[in-house]
Amino acid sequence: MLTDIEIAQACEPAPIAEVARKAGVPDEYLEAYGKYKAKVDYNLLAGKPSHPGKLVLVTAINPTPAGEGKTTTTVGLADALALRGKNVMVALREPSLGPVFGIKGGAAGGGYAQVVPMEDINLHFTGDFHAIGAANNLLAALLDAHIQNGNELNIDVRKITWKRVVDMNDRQLRHIVDGLGGKAHGVPREDGFDITVASEVMAIFCLATSITDLKERLGRIVVGYTYDDKPVTAHDLKAEGAMAALLKDALKPNLVQTLEGTPAFVHGGPFANIAHGCNSIMATNMALELGDWCVTEAGFGADLGAEKFLDIKCRLCGLRPDAVVVVATVRALKNHGGVAKDALDEENLEALEAGLPNLLQHVSNITDVYNLPCVVAINAFPTDTRAELDLVETKCRELGVNVALSEVWARGGQGGVDLADEVIRLCEQGDEAGRSADTFTFSYADELSIAGKIEAIARRIYHADGVVFEPAAQKEIAQLEELGFGNLPVCMAKTQYSFSDDASKLGAPEGFDITVRQVKVSAGAGFIVALTGSIMTMPGLGKTPAAHKIDVDEKGVISGLF
Numbered sequence: 001m002l003t004d005i006e007i008a009q010a011c012e013p014a015p016i017a018e019v020a021r022k023a024g025v026p027d028e029y030l031e032a033y034g035k036y037k038a039k040v041d042y043n044l045l046a047g048k049p050s051h052p053g054k055l056v057l058v059t060a061i062n063p064t065p066a067g068e069g070k071t072t073t074t075v076g077l078a079d080a081l082a083l084r085g086k087n088v089m090v091a092l093r094e095p096s097l098g099p100v101f102g103i104k105g106g107a108a109g110g111g112y113a114q115v116v117p118m119e120d121i122n123l124h125f126t127g128d129f130h131a132i133g134a135a136n137n138l139l140a141a142l143l144d145a146h147i148q149n150g151n152e153l154n155i156d157v158r159k160i161t162w163k164r165v166v167d168m169n170d171r172q173l174r175h176i177v178d179g180l181g182g183k184a185h186g187v188p189r190e191d192g193f194d195i196t197v198a199s200e201v202m203a204i205f206c207l208a209t210s211i212t213d214l215k216e217r218l219g220r221i222v223v224g225y226t227y228d229d230k231p232v233t234a235h236d237l238k239a240e241g242a243m244a245a246l247l248k249d250a251l252k253p254n255l256v257q258t259l260e261g262t263p264a265f266v267h268g269g270p271f272a273n274i275a276h277g278c279n280s281i282m283a284t285n286m287a288l289e290l291g292d293w294c295v296t297e298a299g300f301g302a303d304l305g306a307e308k309f310l311d312i313k314c315r316l317c318g319l320r321p322d323a324v325v326v327v328a329t330v331r332a333l334k335n336h337g338g339v340a341k342d343a344l345d346e347e348n349l350e351a352l353e354a355g356l357p358n359l360l361q362h363v364s365n366i367t368d369v370y371n372l373p374c375v376v377a378i379n380a381f382p383t384d385t386r387a388e389l390d391l392v393e394t395k396c397r398e399l400g401v402n403v404a405l406s407e408v409w410a411r412g413g414q415g416g417v418d419l420a421d422e423v424i425r426l427c428e429q430g431d432e433a434g435r436s437a438d439t440f441t442f443s444y445a446d447e448l449s450i451a452g453k454i455e456a457i458a459r460r461i462y463h464a465d466g467v468v469f470e471p472a473a474q475k476e477i478a479q480l481e482e483l484g485f486g487n488l489p490v491c492m493a494k495t496q497y498s499f500s501d502d503a504s505k506l507g508a509p510e511g512f513d514i515t516v517r518q519v520k521v522s523a524g525a526g527f528i529v530a531l532t533g534s535i536m537t538m539p540g541l542g543k544t545p546a547a548h549k550i551d552v553d554e555k556g557v558i559s560g561l562f
Helices: 004-010 016-023 070-083 097-101 118-122 128-148 200-207 211-219 240-247 281-290 302-317 330-336 349-369 386-398 408-432 450-460 471-482
Strands: 030-032 038-040 054-060 088-092 113-116 155-160 164-166 176-178 189-191 193-195 222-226 231-233 254-258 263-266 293-297 323-328 374-379 402-406 466-469 490-493 513-522 527-532
Touching (some): 004 113, 004 118, 016 038, 038 254, 054 070, 054 349, 070 088, 070 113, 070 293, 070 323, 070 374, 070 402, 113 118, 113 408, 128 155, 128 222, 155 189, 200 211, 200 240, 200 302, 211 240, 263 281, 281 293, 281 302, 302 349, 302 490, 323 330, 323 349, 330 386, 349 374, 349 386, 374 386, 374 408, 450 466, 450 471, 450 513, 450 527, 466 471, 471 513
Parallel strands (some): 054 293, 054 323, 088 293, 164 193, 374 402, 490 527
Antiparallel strands (some): 030 038, 113 254, 155 222, 176 189, 254 263, 513 527
């Protein structure tokens, strides 16, 4: 059996100019990065009205070591829609080097449902993350230089909130002391690093609609507080112009293709467990402008990625999905039902049924909280038995849940036509019913307090009994509301493995509270971040990271990415 990277390397992608012509990108807006990838100038969207194309969101159950295949399903569904004659485009996030070299591995899809060139996409791609890291760290350098050179803004070094970033899992950098070595080398202070995908610059990058909007958002970043608790911004440090200059080319969406030649934008990549988990609004808008259908994804399970796509991205950018796909696998559901990873290949109908509540709770959130049409995609694995697949489908249909088998990993677009037909049916059914944006609802209202929004998400989406705010979080909420940030939406930083903030509570846990330990503002991105449980904004590498298997031969051919 071929590996994902071997499948990708065996394909013959079309030259990117041909993909651009297929997508309807005029030559003057195309900037090639080699033969098979390019950037598309965002000025293509200038002055154009919003496009009425169909927007399909792909999300999933809570992830497990067994894998769910959300990106694989997204790519395969787009290829299947193309087989059904639809003018379709894909919009995905860029992979971070952290998970690529860590536990998760590559993130360009899998099997015969991938975006290519997969090695480039998983590694440096077009340099977007490097630009984002540089802009973030320029702000940090300007901040420390200001303090070193007289500190006219009266910044309290104990209240600096801005961290440097690196796109790598490196726990050693989480908490550091810098500025050592004497007066010429800076002011000694406690500091730390986040991973690049957790940077507010990444969040801003993915929500900006133009260079002007990008610059304004960058200027609103709060980097710390003065001795009398007044916020200090990037604008106060005169940083936003130079930061935007570093980002001006990165802001242009990246155009690539699927194995079957469907055009795909892969752009931006905030994590969903510690950031908002969505690709850039620029890429989504461009896909909707150029195609009649846009298939996009949101990171991790629907309790994180879909919640943030709907409550943050849709709220801030005026989008609304026409249909939502919730991806599940038999293996992952058995894991939620209590089966260990090394026993997931064995048929176990009892455990499978025990894990189904996780799937059904995600579906209920989409249909009952957000009032959106939904279909379950059963992402088939070679080890699934007929009895197991039938059980998932039967239980879903008994509860009135739309369901379709997806075999895109093994068969590409042809393996996703049943899923595509169901997505088309849901969208056409909505058109016939005259469904409008008025039927789509958020999980909380704008006018709620910060604590009220957090509690609404915890109760309505996680199904928690309530929220425990630690004293530090209570103080931070009071300060942020006093500063006028109380009207912003909330971005929850929570473990991806559970509806709760405890990664060990699988399935659909009951009788738990969500503990909020820290609350901070991302004023440029336009949301409040609430950190729950033991979630980290800088991951670490495990004992046997994926990096151990990655290699390159004398011809420059990479192996081991997947």
